[in-house]
Amino acid sequence: MKNIVGIGLLILMLVSTWHFLLNDVDGGLIFYSSLILTLFLVIIGFNIFLENRDPIQTITWLVIFCAFPFIGFIFYYLFGRNFRKERIFRKKYFLDKQTFVKISGEAGYNERIKEMGEHPQQLITLANRLGNSPVSFTTETRVLRNGEETFSNIIEELKKARHHIHLEYYIVRDDRIGGLLKDILIQKVKEGVKVRFLYDAVGSWKLARSYIDELKNAGAEMVAFGPLHLPLLNNKFNFRNHRKIIVIDGSVGFIGGLNIGDEYLGQDQKFGSWRDTHLIIKGEAVRTLQLIFLQDWYYSTNNSFLSDEYLMTGMPNHHGYGGVQLIGGGPDSEWTIIKSIFFKMITSAEKSVWIASPYFVPDDNILQALKVAALSGLDVRLLVPKNPDKRIVFHASRTYFPELLASGVRIFQYNEGFMHSKIIIVDDQMASIGTTNIDMRSFHLNFEVNAFLYRTESAQQLVNDYMEDIKVSKEVEIDEFSKRNFGLKLLESTCRLLSPLL
Known part of the structure; x- marks a missing residue:
């Protein structure tokens, strides 16, 4: 078959x-x-x-x-x-699991988990069992609120690299910021730094061959994830690497929603300002991010670098950072890892659930969890873009609004440019930030990576940023929304019908 x-x-x-x-x-x-x-x-x-x-x-x-x-x-x-996706990625899944279980066994649980209370403890346990990733209490994180702040920090840390730079991106563009990063990477190679760059073959299909050749000729290793040599016979076309990862010298990492391109700096005339969220990570949890990259690299190249020189991290002595867990999910897993953690976050919330997602096409489980949470009296909010960049997904998402609004979910449309942040905040204390959208592609088809934060200063910063975003957003009122014309409703319903196919 x-x-x-x-x-x-x-x-x-x-x-x-x-x-x-x-x-x-x-x-x-x-x-x-x-x-x-x-x-x-x-x-x-x-x-x-x-x-x-x-x-x-x-x-x-x-x-x-x-x-x-x-x-x-x-x-x-x-x-x-x-094609039974678990068969396609079976080798990758078992190799990843064996590696992560070994690391998890070495790290073990910290007594501080018990001190955090039942709710965080359950989430940490679930994430560890599904993602084989321990929680770290010696990791410093900081929220980067836009493209300018993100890329300035990335450039600053890249210039400090002494041993290796690992990059993994869905979209890479040969534009101003892409060219600047390329020049820095070439310079670091000349200084003796190992540079490995993994880019998705479909997400970066427009990337100029000259860009790739310049890096390769300089000595950097640049590899396409899931290359489509014969598209008509390629059964991996639909499974893409949506991760955005940078690891520098094993001690500094970046993850979040921003790809490499000028539009993420708000320089696209169509969207103008680009609202996005990234995270810089320093310390113990960077090792998990490193493992995710190294396993993806091994899957794509058959070359393994699971050695101490790549897995030893700088670990801050301070223990007051709160808990940090890095979790990778994808079609190679026997579980829908990140979706399952999202579901647990929503269903176990005691006070509030705040979500920001540019692409909101939930499955029945997540949709029902949100409605039940709102009907139970929790403060449930959804922040989405006002203007689309992917029209089918945009219009499909609007068909979920009436039932969410009727159950008490408050929906806000971001007005200042395009909102691309992928955030979940629960009870003002626990949060998720990463690459995963609230849609079926992220849950079932893409390789994604998220940071889960438990009572960290960065989680509180996400709360503050979310409140600021709400101030420049317009709340959707059920009476006004129900007045949409028939043609628009028909378009939205058609897009929803097509959304499970995408």
């Missing part, structure tokens, strides 16, 4: 091309083309049925196949194929 879709598409293309060249309008090739297409659609439909996907997703695919057979076939080939 694994290759049957690719084979079917090739046969269909050959038959269609033959038919076109012969201009056989009334000939038998039309019949045979239709027969082949019908046969493969039946096989695909049966395969989807046996995969036991979400019922809504299964029904959506079957409806698409019936209504638009040829378009549905192409769409499914590009975005819908599952």
